[in-house]
Amino acid sequence: MAGTALLPTIVPSSVLGADAPSNKIQIGQIGCGRIAHDMDLKGILNHDKLARIVAVCDLDAKRVQHAQAYVEGEYAKRLGGDKPVTVKAFGDYRELLKNGNVDAVSISTPDHWHAEPIVAAALAGKDIYVQKPLTMTLTEGRAVSDIVRAQKRAFQIGSQQRSNSQFRIACELVRNGRIGQLHTVRIGLPVDPSGDDEPEMPVPPNLNYEMWLGCTPKAPYTEKRVHPQISIKDRPGWLRIDSYCLGMITGWGSHHVDIAHWGMGAELTGPILIEGKAEFPKKGLWNVHGPYHIEAKYADGVTMIIDNNFTNGVRFEGDKGWIFVSRGGAKTTASDPASAFGKALDASDSKILSSKLGPNDIHLHKSDDHHLDWLTSIRTREPAVTTPEEAHRSTSTCILGWIAMRLGRKLRWDPVKEAFADDDEANAMRSRPQRAPYGIDRLLKKT
Numbered sequence: 001m002a003g004t005a006l007l008p009t010i011v012p013s014s015v016l017g018a019d020a021p022s023n024k025i026q027i028g029q030i031g032c033g034r035i036a037h038d039m040d041l042k043g044i045l046n047h048d049k050l051a052r053i054v055a056v057c058d059l060d061a062k063r064v065q066h067a068q069a070y071v072e073g074e075y076a077k078r079l080g081g082d083k084p085v086t087v088k089a090f091g092d093y094r095e096l097l098k099n100g101n102v103d104a105v106s107i108s109t110p111d112h113w114h115a116e117p118i119v120a121a122a123l124a125g126k127d128i129y130v131q132k133p134l135t136m137t138l139t140e141g142r143a144v145s146d147i148v149r150a151q152k153r154a155f156q157i158g159s160q161q162r163s164n165s166q167f168r169i170a171c172e173l174v175r176n177g178r179i180g181q182l183h184t185v186r187i188g189l190p191v192d193p194s195g196d197d198e199p200e201m202p203v204p205p206n207l208n209y210e211m212w213l214g215c216t217p218k219a220p221y222t223e224k225r226v227h228p229q230i231s232i233k234d235r236p237g238w239l240r241i242d243s244y245c246l247g248m249i250t251g252w253g254s255h256h257v258d259i260a261h262w263g264m265g266a267e268l269t270g271p272i273l274i275e276g277k278a279e280f281p282k283k284g285l286w287n288v289h290g291p292y293h294i295e296a297k298y299a300d301g302v303t304m305i306i307d308n309n310f311t312n313g314v315r316f317e318g319d320k321g322w323i324f325v326s327r328g329g330a331k332t333t334a335s336d337p338a339s340a341f342g343k344a345l346d347a348s349d350s351k352i353l354s355s356k357l358g359p360n361d362i363h364l365h366k367s368d369d370h371h372l373d374w375l376t377s378i379r380t381r382e383p384a385v386t387t388p389e390e391a392h393r394s395t396s397t398c399i400l401g402w403i404a405m406r407l408g409r410k411l412r413w414d415p416v417k418e419a420f421a422d423d424d425e426a427n428a429m430r431s432r433p434q435r436a437p438y439g440i441d442r443l444l445k446k447t
Helices: 034-045 061-079 092-097 115-123 140-150 165-175 209-213 253-264 368-379 388-407 424-428 442-447
Strands: 025-030 051-057 088-090 106-107 127-130 155-157 180-186 273-278 292-297 305-308 313-318 321-325 345-347 411-414
Touching: 025 034, 025 368, 034 051, 034 061, 034 106, 034 368, 051 061, 051 092, 061 088, 088 092, 092 106, 092 115, 106 115, 106 411, 115 140, 115 442, 127 368, 140 388, 140 442, 155 368, 155 388, 165 253, 165 313, 165 321, 165 345, 180 253, 209 411, 253 305, 253 313, 253 388, 273 388, 292 388, 305 388, 388 411
Parallel strands: 025 051, 025 106, 051 088, 106 127, 127 155, 180 305
Antiparallel strands: 180 313, 273 292, 273 411, 292 305, 313 321, 321 345
16 A cells, blocks of 8 residues: 555755745645636645645646646746746646655546545545545445545545635524524525537547546547536536536535535534435436425434525524525636525524624634645644545535435435435445446455
8 A cells, every 4th residue: 555644745844944845735736627727726826835736637638738837837926937846747647646746636626536536645645635526426425534534634625615704604603503493404506407419529639538437437528528628717518417427416515515514513414314306307418407406304303405496505594593604696616607696694683693602602613715724734634624524424415315306205314324224226326336447446445
């Protein structure tokens, strides 16, 4: 097994000076598309005193070249020409992980390519930042959480709403009883439109399409299956194909369910009953769910309702009032789908929001910068605002919703055993076949 040192390979500042490149956390970026460019690369670049991006990797040579030039150019502007930063380029994440200079990785790949590089990075002794959702399946999520924790890796998932103050404030107020006994949480998410059939196209010479498919079934190449070849900022088609993404239930759902769990105090569990319904396209390349409604019951009696007709955000309802929280209209990227947002923070009574927390009240982890929170975790070895198990539990609740929508019936779930009661069909949907030689199964066999 690869090395599993608990601390990054950083030379002490007393040796080369506090600003020496070798004293920084050395980061490799895996996946160089829209989210990497607009969020993760920029988020890490903002902390050049603490970290350096030293490697970039993508299965599309155009994208990795763009990222390499972008990062080197940004460091030239930020640090000056007398401190040039050279960024290595890779076409295979496994080669990047072999680089002994890399302490940590940021993973911004399509959803079906989350679990494998997380597990490989953890086994290689790298600290990990990964975009949400954590995984595509329930069994992947359990394995990822267990392995990242066993390897004692510093971890953060792209649930950046936890680093936005209004979400933390809302959850603290709910956790401390400012709306009385919580009984219902309503979550509003957007929907994705379906699409037409698309003709098969020649695979671009710059794209390793065979590896891009990864553990998913073989499928003919068409540009709208993968990502645009001209623009790096346009929304990719894989987000609307359920071989690579489960749709908005995990795309936006993993954000809002995470906040719901945070406010409910349910970060380490899940529902005990769940049912759902949804419209699924009958034809076309883009086949993720359309309009939907999901209801989940938790052991403490709280009901979570997810519906595309609700205002985008999370509404906590108690017997003494309600609190609503959202991004207030802020998008992650310019190409995100339009959605009806409410206020960033609202309540049934303004006095609820002005309520102050006392020293004996519950105070949640405070983070004002999601990437900095991760980098700080690498330095201190203290948990970041979202742990691997919390990431798994919020993602798994979304996946449970997807299974319920697919089956169209009420399901009983055991959040301890992570299994459905008396339902072989539902239990079979906890995992998916993995096309060799990709997926986490082969990695787990080696360990």
